Amino acid sequence: MKAIVFYYLSLPAVLLLCASCGGLLAIMPAAQNAPAGAEAVPPPLPAEAHSVAGDASLEKTFDSGHWVTTPSDAEIMIIGITGRRANRGEAVKEALADAARKAALYHGVRAESASVLNQGSGNLDYFSDFDYSISPSNDHEAYIDALVFNEDEDVLEKNGVLIVRTRYSGKFDVPPYRSAVEDGVPVWVKNYTADIPGFLAGVGFSRNKGSLQKTHTASYETALVALLPQLSTRVSNEVVDVSGAKMTNSVTRSEGELVNVVILETWFDKKTNSVWTLIAAKAKN
Numbered sequence: 001m002k003a004i005v006f007y008y009l010s011l012p013a014v015l016l017l018c019a020s021c022g023g024l025l026a027i028m029p030a031a032q033n034a035p036a037g038a039e040a041v042p043p044p045l046p047a048e049a050h051s052v053a054g055d056a057s058l059e060k061t062f063d064s065g066h067w068v069t070t071p072s073d074a075e076i077m078i079i080g081i082t083g084r085r086a087n088r089g090e091a092v093k094e095a096l097a098d099a100a101r102k103a104a105l106y107h108g109v110r111a112e113s114a115s116v117l118n119q120g121s122g123n124l125d126y127f128s129d130f131d132y133s134i135s136p137s138n139d140h141e142a143y144i145d146a147l148v149f150n151e152d153e154d155v156l157e158k159n160g161v162l163i164v165r166t167r168y169s170g171k172f173d174v175p176p177y178r179s180a181v182e183d184g185v186p187v188w189v190k191n192y193t194a195d196i197p198g199f200l201a202g203v204g205f206s207r208n209k210g211s212l213q214k215t216h217t218a219s220y221e222t223a224l225v226a227l228l229p230q231l232s233t234r235v236s237n238e239v240v241d242v243s244g245a246k247m248t249n250s251v252t253r254s255e256g257e258l259v260n261v262v263i264l265e266t267w268f269d270k271k272t273n274s275v276w277t278l279i280a281a282k283a284k285n
Contacts, residue, residue: 058156058165065268068179076168078102083213084162095164099147100140103168105261108137112255113225118247132225161212173260175199175280189267189276199280202226208273219275220263231256231283257284
């Protein structure tokens with residue numbers, strides 16, 4: 001069983017009581033270049049949207065702060081990102097690993113989230129916490145060799161990061177989605193939601209975490225976790241002992257298994273250095 005990595009998003013004011021994830025998913029339908037033994041993907045849904053991120057130079061796309069990576073039925077465009085390294089070759093490998101982790105999500109992932117809320121009688125007697133776990137069905141290393149990129153056009157070092165724009169070929173279930181911008185900002189950022197027929201849509205947000213790499217990762221992971229309340233949610237009261245005092249916490253847990261996970265757009269707010277991400281996925285049947 002794979003280890004589950006937990007990411008903490010808020011102040012550690014309380015030890016979060018979160019049940020461990022269940023068994024890992026079976027290998028989900030894979031693309032043509034996916035690991036051997038994977039099943040074929042069902043025929044894709046009709047879609048109007050196709051990838052437009054490759055129409056501009058990578059630097060121009062990066063400088064715009066708006067990455068549009070809507071897939072076609074035969075290709076997913078995936079951006080891998082890592083911090084800059086003295087050895088460029090090692091940095092490229094790390095960025096490819098980041099892209100491969102996102103490719104693995106398409107073929108299945110189990111996720112859990114738990115939020116804790118306690119409101120006492122005093123004005124300052126209040127705290128909350130949030131935690132989540134993400135467990136892809138397949139190891140990301142199996143997808144690295146399936147990613148294609150041009151060393152001259154698809155690798156960029158700038159502002160302390162190295163990014164690689166990759167393409168992952170196969171047959172994909174494509175969300176019927178088109179990017180829309182209003183006053184220079186994606187509509188889904190303004191509305192903090194999106195409606196994609198036949199798919200679940202999740203919007204993730206992360207404040208500046210000190211590096212673009214960390215902020216970007218937290219943003220797309222929270223977008224994925226934002227889908228979970230649409231799958232399964234339960235609320236319970238749990239009594240915990242904090243420094244000898246008994247406290248009752250309201251705990252909301254959400255969990256589920258997702259497939260066909262794709263990152264559609266990423267928006268970088270240059271004023272605050274925060275990152276927004278829009279993800280589409282389907283619930284595993």
